[in-house]
Amino acid sequence: MLGVDPGSAATGWALILANGNRYRLEECGVVRSKGTGRAPRLADLQRRFVATVERLNPDCAAVESSFSGRNPRSGLALAESRGVLLAALGRLEIDTHSYTPAEVKSAIVGHGRAEKQQIVFMVTRLLNLQDSPAQDAADAIAVGLTHLHTARPVRSR
Numbered sequence: 695m696l697g698v699d700p701g702s703a704a705t706g707w708a709l710i711l712a713n714g715n716r717y718r719l720e721e722c723g724v725v726r727s728k729g730t731g732r733a734p735r736l737a738d739l740q741r742r743f744v745a746t747v748e749r750l751n752p753d754c755a756a757v758e759s760s761f762s763g764r765n766p767r768s769g770l771a772l773a774e775s776r777g778v779l780l781a782a783l784g785r786l787e788i789d790t791h792s793y794t795p796a797e798v799k800s801a802i803v804g805h806g807r808a809e810k811q812q813i814v815f816m817v818t819r820l821l822n823l824q825d826s827p828a829q830d831a832a833d834a835i836a837v838g839l840t841h842l843h844t845a846r847p848v849r850s851r
Contacts, residue, residue, distance in 0.1 A: 696752035696788070697838025699830055700760070700779050702771035703727065705743060706830030709750045710821075710838040717842055719821045721750065722831040732774070740778045747786055754789040756841035758798060758833065793840050798833075801840040 699706035708722035725746060727739035747755075757780065760773045783790045796806035802820070803812045814832040817823070820839065827835060 695838050695842060696747065696750060696755040697834040697836070697841070698755055698757040698779060698783075699833035699837055700758060700772060700776040701830060702768065702775045704830045705739065705775065705779065706828070706832070706834035707743075707746060707750075708827075708831055708834040708838050709752060710835065710842065712842055717821060717839065719823060719835060722827050722835060724828055724830045727775075732771070736774060736778050739775060740782050743779055744782050744786070747782065747788065752788060754791065754841075755783050756791045756793060756837045757783070758837045759792045759794050791841055791845060793837055793844075797844075798836050798840045801843050802836045 695710050695712060697708040697710060703726065705725045705727075706722070707725065709720040711718045711720050723746070725739060725742045727735045727742065729735035729738045757776065760769065760776050780790065799808040799813065800806045802808070802816045810829055813836050814826050814829060817832050817835040817839065818826045821835070826832070
């Protein structure tokens with residue numbers, strides 16, 4: 695199962711393997727897009743994300759839905775990035791599910807207004823990780839765990 699935290703500059707991802715109620719983080723990271731304009735950055739994001747997903751070969755994906763904040767410009771950039779990621783997952787025929795930030799925070803921390811540091815702490819603890827992951831990767835882990843806790847349609851590997 696692939697957890698994805700879309701971002702306009704950095705997109706977190708995490709491959710989580712499930713065996714019943716036991717979860718193991720196989721790999722996680724961050725895709726950082728490069729380019730000197732919105733279209734080249736989105737194209738680079740798509741290329742890098744597709745290469746990562748093809749290498750990981752997940753059964754399904756959980757993607758955090760866009761958060762509509764106070765700044766419409768950053769909200770639009772985030773929505774564009776999320777659209778590129780969803781299109782890539784669709785093209786690769788990966789079953790995809792969406793979760794709101796509040797759903798993720800509630801599933802991982804217990805309430806929908808959790809701080810970023812609480813997400814990092816909880817995913818580190820829930821998966822018994824030696825080191826805390828980067829923030830964007832931790833968010834992706836949280837999205838993946840939310841799906842595993844709520845849907846559980848993932849086969850073991």
